[in-house]
Amino acid sequence: MAAPVLRWLCPGRCWAFARIGGCSCHGRGVPTASTSSGKRGQSSVARQSLITAQEPRKGDREWAAVVGLEIHAQISSNSKLFSGSQVHFAAPPNSLVSFFDASLPGTLPVLNRRCVEAAVMTGLALDCRINKKSLFDRKHYFYADLPAGYQITQQRLPIAVDGSLAYSVCVGKKLGQAVTRTVRVRQIQLEQDSGKSLHDDLRSQTLVDLNRAGVGLLEVVLEPDMSCGEEAAAAVRELQLILQALGTSRAIMAEGQLRVDANISVHHPGEPLGVRTEVKNLNSARFLARAIDYEIQRQISELENGGEILNETRSFDYKLGCTVPMRDKEGKQDYRFMPEPNLPPLLLYDSASLPAGADPQQVINIDRIREQLPELPSVTREKLVRRYGMLPEHSFALLNEVGLLEFFQNVMKETRAEPKKVASWVLNTFLGFLKQQNLAVSESPVTPSALAELLNLVERKAISSSAAKQVFEELWRSEGKTPAQIVAEKQLELMQDDEALEQLCRATMEAHPQVVMDLKKGNPRAINKLIGLVRKATLGRADPTAIKEVLERQLSG
Amino acid sequence: MLGRTLREVSAALKQGQITPTELCQKCLSLIKKTKFLNAYITVSEEVALKQAEESEKRYKKGRSLGDLDGIPIAVKDNFSTSGIETTCASNMLKGYVPPYNATVVQKLLDQGALLMGKTNLDEFAMGSGSTDGIFGPVKNPWSFSEQYRKKRKQKSHGEKEDSDWLITGGSSGGSAAAVSAFTCFTALGSDTGGSTRNPAAHCGVVGLKPSYGLVSRHGLIPLVNSMDVPGILTRCVDDAAIVLGILAGHDPKDSTTVQDPVKPFVLPSLTDVSKLCVGIPKEYLAPELSSEVRSLWSKAANLFESEGAKVIEVSLPHTSFSIVCYHVLCTSEVASNMARFDGLEYGHRCDVGVSTEAMYAATRREGFNDVLL
Numbered sequence: 001m002a003a004p005v006l007r008w009l010c011p012g013r014c015w016a017f018a019r020i021g022g023c024s025c026h027g028r029g030v031p032t033a034s035t036s037s038g039k040r041g042q043s044s045v046a047r048q049s050l051i052t053a054q055e056p057r058k059g060d061r062e063w064a065a066v067v068g069l070e071i072h073a074q075i076s077s078n079s080k081l082f083s084g085s086q087v088h089f090a091a092p093p094n095s096l097v098s099f100f101d102a103s104l105p106g107t108l109p110v111l112n113r114r115c116v117e118a119a120v121m122t123g124l125a126l127d128c129r130i131n132k133k134s135l136f137d138r139k140h141y142f143y144a145d146l147p148a149g150y151q152i153t154q155q156r157l158p159i160a161v162d163g164s165l166a167y168s169v170c171v172g173k174k175l176g177q178a179v180t181r182t183v184r185v186r187q188i189q190l191e192q193d194s195g196k197s198l199h200d201d202l203r204s205q206t207l208v209d210l211n212r213a214g215v216g217l218l219e220v221v222l223e224p225d226m227s228c229g230e231e232a233a234a235a236v237r238e239l240q241l242i243l244q245a246l247g248t249s250r251a252i253m254a255e256g257q258l259r260v261d262a263n264i265s266v267h268h269p270g271e272p273l274g275v276r277t278e279v280k281n282l283n284s285a286r287f288l289a290r291a292i293d294y295e296i297q298r299q300i301s302e303l304e305n306g307g308e309i310l311n312e313t314r315s316f317d318y319k320l321g322c323t324v325p326m327r328d329k330e331g332k333q334d335y336r337f338m339p340e341p342n343l344p345p346l347l348l349y350d351s352a353s354l355p356a357g358a359d360p361q362q363v364i365n366i367d368r369i370r371e372q373l374p375e376l377p378s379v380t381r382e383k384l385v386r387r388y389g390m391l392p393e394h395s396f397a398l399l400n401e402v403g404l405l406e407f408f409q410n411v412m413k414e415t416r417a418e419p420k421k422v423a424s425w426v427l428n429t430f431l432g433f434l435k436q437q438n439l440a441v442s443e444s445p446v447t448p449s450a451l452a453e454l455l456n457l458v459e460r461k462a463i464s465s466s467a468a469k470q471v472f473e474e475l476w477r478s479e480g481k482t483p484a485q486i487v488a489e490k491q492l493e494l495m496q497d498d499e500a501l502e503q504l505c506r507a508t509m510e511a512h513p514q515v516v517m518d519l520k521k522g523n524p525r526a527i528n529k530l531i532g533l534v535r536k537a538t539l540g541r542a543d544p545t546a547i548k549e550v551l552e553r554q555l556s557g
Numbered sequence: 558m559l560g561r562t563l564r565e566v567s568a569a570l571k572q573g574q575i576t577p578t579e580l581c582q583k584c585l586s587l588i589k590k591t592k593f594l595n596a597y598i599t600v601s602e603e604v605a606l607k608q609a610e611e612s613e614k615r616y617k618k619g620r621s622l623g624d625l626d627g628i629p630i631a632v633k634d635n636f637s638t639s640g641i642e643t644t645c646a647s648n649m650l651k652g653y654v655p656p657y658n659a660t661v662v663q664k665l666l667d668q669g670a671l672l673m674g675k676t677n678l679d680e681f682a683m684g685s686g687s688t689d690g691i692f693g694p695v696k697n698p699w700s701f702s703e704q705y706r707k708k709r710k711q712k713s714h715g716e717k718e719d720s721d722w723l724i725t726g727g728s729s730g731g732s733a734a735a736v737s738a739f740t741c742f743t744a745l746g747s748d749t750g751g752s753t754r755n756p757a758a759h760c761g762v763v764g765l766k767p768s769y770g771l772v773s774r775h776g777l778i779p780l781v782n783s784m785d786v787p788g789i790l791t792r793c794v795d796d797a798a799i800v801l802g803i804l805a806g807h808d809p810k811d812s813t814t815v816q817d818p819v820k821p822f823v824l825p826s827l828t829d830v831s832k833l834c835v836g837i838p839k840e841y842l843a844p845e846l847s848s849e850v851r852s853l854w855s856k857a858a859n860l861f862e863s864e865g866a867k868v869i870e871v872s873l874p875h876t877s878f879s880i881v882c883y884h885v886l887c888t889s890e891v892a893s894n895m896a897r898f899d900g901l902e903y904g905h906r907c908d909v910g911v912s913t914e915a916m917y918a919a920t921r922r923e924g925f926n927d928v929l930l
Contacts, residue, residue, distance in 0.1 A: 105645075
């Protein structure tokens, strides 16, 4: 998480390093947008000034950036939002298109219950107020992947409003200095996804695949409470984990199930907000922060060079690493919003307002949904910290990888080793091996039981921890062998014979009087040399700590 | 036979006095004879004869489906009919063959009705004369009545006869004409701002506009979603009631249909009107009302009064706002509903391939008539 890289190879321009005062993820001041609300909950961090690589120019003042997000998450459901066609990733083109999705005249939308439940669940998880009555609208624009010429969305009165999302960012250079920030959720709305256009410039044609047209989306609108790419990325990551924990969306960015548009502007603290640009379709977790930071820098440089920011829509060019204006979206669009006449208002109930004798199939009870909400990531982390005394950043790391928490918990079931040790093994050694070979937890050749057995061996002092690392490597490479077998094969058992150790130590000291003299003279490194010699003599089977203890005792006694 | 009511014909079919195929043939030949009315866009002869065959089998086994089994019907060409071209009298949908049936069409077919064909209309049901479709105007059968001919002959000599005809009103003019000319026993129209009742009045038949939400709009190519309803045209009120009984009810495919179950009903025969109270809205007595209409209105009111009914003046105070609201809703919803006609998924598509926008513009200019544009 470096400071934003400020020299981009963009055709023609080289962006100069500029002062940013506002990005709090680097331990500097709190962003000071002129509006503040009680819900911002920003922790105060001591103000420090950014160390610039070049001399600040005359009249250089601090800049603050303001970032808001519109996140589209595909709802995990069997069928689409308003029609019965199926939802599948990577199906043959135009194979999942109902008459309604193709906009055949005379077809009408029918609301999918599961999608409504997903929206309510997500709204409750984000502390929103669920609107018991919400409305659907048409948003019109002409595009090949929008068959009806309009999208059905919720513009006037969405299903959930006024929530908040808490996320964690690292401050300072040390890992472990994390603070919790919150960003307000303006609203969550249900809307249709569009189809996909594939532009074939070679043959001057556009191919349209309507499989995705009509799939249910949750649009989560986050207020501009964030101030840099890292905060935005952290917020998106947390939202992703929440959606996955709820099961309302698989939220895999690579499969297009989670897409982010960012609204970015810059201003001098204390002054009104600047003109904002929209950077659309950020579909990669990796590039999210980079794109936002790039745009912030671009705007700062533009303004410092006397230019002005246009209220335009831009996209991020991954190859060039910069944002570019989008051709198609020049000029302000008039979407001609209109109530959707084919859908009556969506009415939700709670236990108090549920009409007597209502068919449970036909109504949705918010209270019931609240009771059945799955555990949220923040609660899971809290529990880990409380139960195992785990460091908070470890709890984050465990939840950050699919299946890792389960793996950890399965290891814990079968070992008496300290949770901190287990966590360290899982997060460093185990995860390290996985990442090296680009494997998912589910593809690991080492089972939780195997790791548990290994840790038990260390716990019983049957082997040293360095030996354990060797065993782990072997476990990874050869399936089927147990840790005990490998230990036996490689003769890695720790020396248990104290007598023998004592003798060996005395013998080594006698054999190397020079080293002993160095030690008595006060050379601190001499002891390590002795330990090394003894270890060699034991063929690495003695625990260095034990050796040290014996040597020290023998020397003093 | 063609002049009988639904119940009478149904009874005749049950008793074997006439077979569905014979009935079908009669209607088909009458359709051919009255081609000059231009009431039908598509005549589905093969389909109808096949349906007649099936109906006949059922009658032979004594297992008729109901009052509409074997009865010739017609459907306005803005209802989706599976496998049968549905044009909405527009170039935009010329050649468009839907892959599904509108709910109301399906309900009629499930009752064994015989589909004679798709009737003419104003393009996309926008109009009140049935004159603005690409297949030309529909002529009112009464143009060819003896009374009218005599009147015209007296007034103008040497005028070409084929230019001397009356409009059917619209936009369901084709359906009204089809029923009025005895080519079918009932026809489906659609009604947004009078498009079933208007042509019914012009053609001297019964036109029923069901309350919004009573009958499913699934498959009805929409004009104004908040106001459209399928309309029923018949030659007598009892027939309209029978058809309504078949069509009404909640449709899961149309979220605007009322959920309450529709109880089957039979119209009582009205012999005693003394308990009836008839209201005459005073706001409807507009200064623009023609004297002919006004006198007919009075005549009807007096008829009820003389028979013992109570006839009183009532007020519908929002009447003056109705046309303004109608215009706002109509123009916005029509523009919205027409947005899907871009030539990409179905229907007419122009030859312009320069860019998507150019293709849209040319397709829509070629596809729509001036009223829509």
